[in-house]
Amino acid sequence: MEKQIVCINCPLGCRITVTMDGNEITKIEGNTCKRGENYARQEVLSPVRVITAVLPVEGSSVPVSVKTAAPVPKNKIFECMSEMSKANLKAPIHMGDVIVPNILGTGVNVVATKSVE
Amino acid sequence: MAAYGIDVDILIVGAGPAGLAAAVAAKEAGIDNLVILEREDHPGGILRQCIHNGFGLHRYNEELTGPEYAQRDIDRAEALGIDIRCGTTVLSVEADHTVTAVSTSRGLETYKAKAIILAMGCRERPRGALGIPGSRCAGIYTAGTAQKFVNLEGFMPGKKIVILGSGDIGLIMARRMTLQGAKVLACVELMPYSSGLKRNIVQCLDDYGIPLYLSHTVIDIEGGERLTGVTVAKVDEHRMPIPGSEIHFDCDTLLLSVGLIPENELSNQAGLEISPFTSGPVVNDVFESSVPGIFACGNVLHVHDLVDYVSQESTEAGKAAAEYIHRESFDGKNVQVMDGNGVRGTVPQKILLNEEKKVNLMFRPSGVFEKAQAVVMQGDTVLVKKRAQIFTPGEMVVIPLDTTKLSGEEPIRVSIEKV
Amino acid sequence: MQKKVLIIGAGVIGCAIARGLSRYQIDLTVLERGHDVCEGASKANSGIVHAGFDAKPGTMKARLNVEGSQQYEAFCRELGVPYSQPGALVLAFSDDEMKTVQELYQQGIENGVKELSVLNAEEVLALEPNVNKEIKGALLAKTSGLVSPYELTYALADHAAVNGAHFIFNQEVRSIEKIDNGFTVKTQDNQYETDIVINCSGVSSAILHNQLSDDKREIIYRRGQYWLLDHDVNKLFTMTMFQCPTKMGKGVLVSPTVHGNILLGPTAEDIPDSQDTNTTAEGLANVLNTAKKTWPGINTRTGITSFSGIRAHEKNGDFIIGQVEGVSGAYETVGIESPGLTSAPAISALLVGIIEKNEQLTPKDDFKPAVPLPKPFNEMNDDERRQAIAENPLNGKLICRCEVVTEAEIRAAIRRPVGATSIDGVKRRTRAGMGRCQGGFCSPRVAEIISEELGIPMTEVTKSGNSSKLLVGKLEDSFAEV
DSSP states (O other): OEEEEEOOSSTTOOEEEEEEETTEEEEEESOSSHHHHHHHHHHHHOOEEOOEEEEOOBTOSSOEEEEESSOEEGGGHHHHHHHHHTOOOBSOBOTTOEEESSGGGSSOOEEESSOBO | OGGGEEEEEEEEEOOSHHHHHHHHHHHHTTOOSEEEEOSSSSSSGGGGGOOSEEEOTTTTSSOEEHHHHHHHHHHHHHHTTOEEEOSOEEEEEOTTSEEEEEETTTEEEEEEEEEEEEOOOEEEOOHHHHTOOBOOOBOEEEHHHHHIIIIIIOEEOOSEEEEEOOOHHHHHHHHHHHHTTOEEEEEEOSSSSOSSOHHHIIIIIGGGTOOEETTEEEEEEEOSSBOOEEEEEEBOTTSOBOTTOOEEEEOSEEEEOOOEEEOOHHHHHTTOOBOTTTSSBOOBTTOBOSSTTEEEOGGGTSOOSOHHHHHHHHHHHHHHHHHHHHHSOOOSOEEEEEEOTTEEEEEOSEEEOSSOOEEEEEEEESSOEEEEEEEEEETTEEEEEEEEEEEOTTSOEEEEEEGGGOOSSOOEEEEEEEO | OOEEEEEEOOSHHHHHHHHHHTTBSEEEEEEOSSSSSSOSGGGSSOOEEOOSOSSOTTSHHHHHHHHHHHHHHHHHHHHTOOEEOOOEEEEEOSHHHHHHHHHHHHHHHHHTOOSEEEEEHHHHHHHOTTSOTTOOEEEEETTOEEEOHHHHHHHHHHHHHHTTOEEEOSOOEEEEEEETTEEEEEESSOEEEESEEEEOOGGGHHHHHHHHOSSOOOEEEEEEEEEEEOOOSSOSOSSEEEEOOBTTBSOOEEEEOTTSOEEEEOOOEEESOTTOOOBOHHHHHHHHHHHHHHOTTOOOTTEEEEEEEEEEEETTOSOEEEEOTTOTTEEEEESOOTTHHHHHHHHHHHHHHHHHHHHTOOBOSSOOOOOOOOOOGGGOOHHHHHHHHHHOGGGGSEEETTTTEEHHHHHHHHHSTTOOOSHHHHHHHHOTTOSTTTTTTTHHHHHHHHHHHHTOOGGGOBSSSTTOBSOOEEHHHHHTTO
């Protein structure tokens, strides 16, 4: 099986083809540098993303912006959004506060990226 | 006027990343009588609404969100006791360094500054500038206005969205709206390439299966009161719509991400020379404009791709403004910097020949160039070359130039050529 | 019992007549299809107060244009509405067009227009150096003026409202029926009984006329598209530049506006739908191409918006003003297109005079004079600004940076007698959002202020009334659907 990846490391945007045998990578081609190879490997085996969002805060007219403190599996993005929307938040909140600990058991905390008084 | 005059050493217009970095640098260079005027009620500038991550990779070697990046500068400024006057709108800047500003708490104030640093940032190009025909209904926003509604105020501007322009803010908003439950039907780009970062194309469009239509544009906007649809067509090499290529989208919102323009109303008033290529002031390598003692940095000078470069440039501008106060001028011979093939709007436009130093030449390529090199020449002499696999308009090119290589006052020319 | 008077249409004509009638002891109501005053042709035209050389001698248009033009300065001053009189040129690019210019000169003299002269090419270029160098000569009309048509209309509506006129919006009149001693006027969801009805319904004026009269009228919907360019520190043109007129109208002009922008347009396209104010690619291109003849150095880099308006062109080409023939108690202004804005003071004076006489109206003892609008913050000097902030600190809070509009001004616009209820209403009353960023920065804040002032949720704030909502919901509600 082949998977196509567009590399994001530089504007070149190499189209990298990763050939798989089951869960094993047998060939990576199309990249022009080592960073591309590493990226393609990561994207094929376990793609991850940092999620950012804003959540309503009780008692405040402005919402709080949040992020996952580390990347989470890409296929859990929407589930994470849904999960973090259930948080009942009250002001004050400080930048860095944990909003949702260990979201969906990923071991990653959702933290505030701004303070809301 | 003297009765109302407030004497300051350095006055900075704008407390976004540029103004904050400039203030911190000036303060660290020994200028204590310094004030930043900021029209919003909070410092931080546009980063406050850029809640996504990816800021600070160069400066901090980590990926911060916009508010986090801004907060680091705010904390630094506050630790140094820098006077940031929020809710204060500058109404005019004069060439004689008089600045008039208003606020609810202090009324109208007139400042007299030894040096001024302009750091007003940029604004988005609106629909009107494009002349897109059709209805003038509700539901058409610049990407940044939508971003403000969503990220700072917690409102959804629409549910079914088409984005015109593939600038980074538009791409970021495509993902943002999708995560928030909206359906982004298409991102439409007039040019045959995106002006956004590759990373954003992949992570904001491809990740969510949002199609990017290159060489397409919106040719009609429908809707009586609220937008109900747009018509998109492919364009030819003259960017004219090709009959028969129309695609119709039912949508309630059109977001525009069609370019950023340095916000130079105050610069114009002050009589600064403005570059038609950057739409920002013409500056020398210490970021001093054509009016002595008035400096400019950040997106008001030229639109950057990364905030890291804004901070870097603004730090230099802050230091230079401080130095200007100590030495009272940057007079002297200089070398003009010209745009050559494939290059648009190199900053700075002049290099002072006052001392040996490294100057960063920054510009946007005027198109996509693969396997090419940026070359800086003085006459027939090559001063510096920088090779790259690709140059695109979406990413600023920075070329460090060692001024010891300059010989005489003959202009230098920056261009991109094939290798 | 006071007589009930119902005006249909709150454009510049309806509002001028409402204001004129508000000095009498009557029960005055104005019905408007739009969500605000000035939502039809009155808001989307050239904003020129024409000198009066265009109209054929002996027509209502000629007479009322010249009268209106002479009354304009005082009319605007009383209401505190910006007006200027920079003059106009009708440019000739050929010997044939020079003949037309001479004819216009003669026609103007016959119409009673003052301060007309014919200039040669050098004289034109000395006055307007950005005009096409191919110029042969021009008609100079020094009495040609500029006004902001919506600011004028809002001021007229306010003055009428202060004197007791009721404005009812979102009322589209479907029919007028003559009943004993009056009329029944039906809208999409309501009906009104009135003693006197006045049809000032612009593009709809013939339809309503025809319901009362067998002498049928026909309005042709003539769309005009415009480009608006940003104001610039360097004034490109000081006067209004016309090209020689055609049978479709005065042609494409290049003109400063009263606020210093440059306006290009209009096109003249006869269209089937009276509400189709869409702009088209062809129309906008046509404006640019035609305007290029006047101004070869044209560039749209400073373009900030484009728009269109529909002129109500009566087939016979003249204004129809007076009592509907044979129907006592019914009055009308039909076919009010250019120079309708210019003629507004004279049209209202004429019709109000007829109604006063026919209906034997009695003046009020307590008629309140107009309170001129305060000077905009943008136009104040430093001392005036200091004073304004001292009086209301919210004048120190700039909401629209492009046009220098303060929070105090935006709140005041919403609190006016006929106040703004939408983003566009605020925009046209204060200019917030009219500048180069087109509301990119200020519209979220303006929406908040509207929400606070009107006591409605943010999600109910509209761009221009009805279903033109800015926002579709709150973020927390959209999460649930993920």
